[in-house]
Amino acid sequence: MPELPEVEITRLGLMPLINHKVSQVVIRNSSLRWPVNLALNSILKDMPLVGLQRRGKYIFASFPIGTLIIHLGMSGRLCIASKKSAVQKHDHVDIIFNGPENKILRYRDPRRFGSITWTEDDPYQHKLIMSLGPEPLDNEFSADYLYEKLRNKSVCIKNAIMNSHVVVGVGNIYASESLFQARVQPHRPAHKISKDEIKSIVDAIKDVIENAINKGGSTLNDFFDVDGKSGYFQNEHHVYARKGMPCYLCDHPILQITLGQRSSFYCKNCQK
DNA sequence: CTGTTCTCCTGTGGGC
DNA sequence: TGCCCACAGGAGAACA
Incomplete structure (x- = not known):
């Protein structure tokens, strides 16, 4: 993926x-x-x-x-x-x-x-491109922007940040990882997230994506770059696919829930 | 408009 | 070893 x-x-x-x-x-x-x-x-x-x-x-x-x-x-x-x-x-x-x-x-x-x-x-x-949201690493993708965009949305925050009309490029894996880093639980309604938490989420998304790009990387078992070399970022998830395993920060078991028919992972203790 | 569900497809891995 | 089947997921389309 x-x-x-x-x-x-x-x-x-x-x-x-x-x-x-x-x-x-x-x-x-x-x-x-x-x-x-x-x-x-x-x-x-x-x-x-x-x-x-x-x-x-x-x-x-x-x-x-x-x-x-x-x-x-x-x-x-x-x-x-x-x-x-x-x-x-x-x-x-x-x-x-x-x-x-x-x-x-x-x-x-x-x-x-x-x-x-x-x-x-x-x-x-093009109709596939025209209505896409901002690039996560652009300045346009800011706490002000996301807060405004989500203030009337009742969908859970994880589905909101995975919506390419809100921000592009956040897939299922990085959505869980970003919310862990921002310490926000994935199932909370988007419009009930505070401005400060929104800022943490924006910062986390930028950080996670920037990090992955810098590492030349992948979160994917079968991703290979154009030279056929395997990515080496694939085993560095904090929560994704770690159901039942201890949180790296607090040892509580990582939970798995389904949101929008997609698996979501989080730490109930670290994420509020 | 909003939110939810369905859909495309094949490789993988668990259970027996 | 082989068969069956659930599961994985990007994101537009269809629907309520």
Whole structure:
């Protein structure tokens, strides 16, 4: 489950492909979350990749005439492969580039929750992107902003911060981790959280995400960066998936509850 | 508008 | 060892 840090690491890892021209697009399986445009091969042929940006968990791969909006979903992964890399079972799309090395941007996604969407318009105006909330590391994502945004919302705070229209990039794992760090219990209604606690939550989200990016990291067993090296952040959760195990701060057992049909973990003693 | 539930999918792991 | 099945989850769609 790539979260924002993994997506950012992936984007950075793909930068060597910039300015390379597409020679061929191979679509082995077009049935991702939305059907992949089967005309991509003719659309992108001879087009140079001119930019790689990120908005939330979406990667924008831009070409002179349009943009691929890519989401890794649950199990998606982008890597730079070569002609001699064996194609594996769930390698659904290859974008093959010209040049002596014949680099390949390869999309693999066993569960196919991800998506590759072609647009010739401004990607920031795309309906998937337009209404996204602020980036967690931007100054725009502040205690003032979040407090205002949540003051009338009765949903629990964990579901609120996982809502990409509130703030992007906070998935199930980092939501639990951030709330532990902020010492706020996940099931509390969002509008009953004090301004000070909101500030702690904002700080915690920034800290957790920044940390994960700096560690090059992953919270995911099957996340690999573009060179195939495993992330090494995966066993550093304080509460996630630690049901019944002792809290690192106070030894109380970590509790698991279900919120919005997703597992949530917290320490009843440390979080208020 | 808000909040809730459903949905897509395959790999993994527990139980027997 | 093999079979069955619950579970995992991003986030839009559909629904109340």
